[in-house]
Amino acid sequence: MVYGSEDFRQWVADEKLKQKSVTKKASIVSNRPSIEQVIVVVCDYYKISYGDVIAVHKGRGVKNRPRNVAIYFCQEVADKTLRAS
Numbered sequence: 001m002v003y004g005s006e007d008f009r010q011w012v013a014d015e016k017l018k019q020k021s022v023t024k025k026a027s028i029v030s031n032r033p034s035i036e037q038v039i040v041v042v043c044d045y046y047k048i049s050y051g052d053v054i055a056v057h058k059g060r061g062v063k064n065r066p067r068n069v070a071i072y073f074c075q076e077v078a079d080k081t082l083r084a085s
Helices: 006-017 022-028 035-046 050-054 062-076
Strands: none
Touching (some): 035 050
């Protein structure tokens, strides 16, 4: 992920494109968080471990809430699935 102003991100993308194909430009400069970043934020909020979010718990309950929140944000914000991690 590249941080900075739009001009800086574009400059980095242009420099990288000199070495890579044009089809990879979108993946070079992305404002979307990674799945790992989403999970870390959910873990911090719910004060649970990374493994608790990744683990699959059967049935409904409080243990599933952080995982469900992580799944939602992975789909909506990161545009990925938790399974892809």
